[in-house]
Amino acid sequence: MAYWLMKSEPDVYGIDHLQQDGTTLWDGIRNYQARNFMRTMAIGDRAFFYHSNAKPPGVVGLMEVVETGLTDPSQFDPSSKYFDPQSKPEAPRWDCVRLRYVGTFATMLSLDALREQFSVEELPVVRQGNRLSILPVPDASAARLLTLLGPC
Template sequence: MAYWLMKSEPDEFSISDLKRLGTARWDGVRNYQARNFLRAMKIGDAFFFYHSSCPEPGIAGIGTIARAAYPDPTALDPDSHYFDAKASAEKNPWSAIDVAFESLFTQVLGLGYLKQQSALEQLPLVQKGSRLSVMPVTAEQWAAILALR
């Protein structure tokens, strides 16, 4: 099993939304490196659900991958914020996955707090200039974050 961290703006899609739905599509990723990470995910992999661009950015819970990567339908939908005019049904460069709810943290693990943890200094999330919305997490980093709850 691999571990990941995925970011979402909570006013668009939050861990509470995923809890309510049980499973949902994770779409709209428009960065090639992040897309490649989506494509590397396997059913059963776990991820930290990170709330970004909000008053308290941080890790809010855990989810799992419920369906491996498939073509992102939002790229073909002209009414979608994620529409890509260059994409077609035959050649869609973007991928989506389905995710399932696992757990909600009682308290968000804030970015400032995560940056203070020496065990996480190599985590791309805490490194200066890292803006990826999807990133791998090592088993050691996963365990260190779980220990902070």
């Protein structure tokens, strides 16, 4: 099982939305590196839900990958802000995964707290200016995160 950190703005789609929905398509990713990370995900992988553009930003919950290799439907929807006119149904550019809500941590682990606990090599999200919405989390760092966050 691999671990990931996946960012979303809480006012757009937060951990409370996922808890209510149970599962969600992680669609709308329009960065090739983040897309490629999704392509390597496997069923059963876990992802830390990170609230970005929040005050403060930080890790708030845990998700599980339940479906992979899905075509992102938003790329074909002209009314979507994620519409990609260059993408064609016979050769889609953008993928997504389906995630299941696992839980919400009792307390958020803020970006400042993450920077105190982890180096850039241990947890890339602490790098100043990191804008990638999906990042791998090394096993040792995932274990430390789970210890710091406690059960959800």
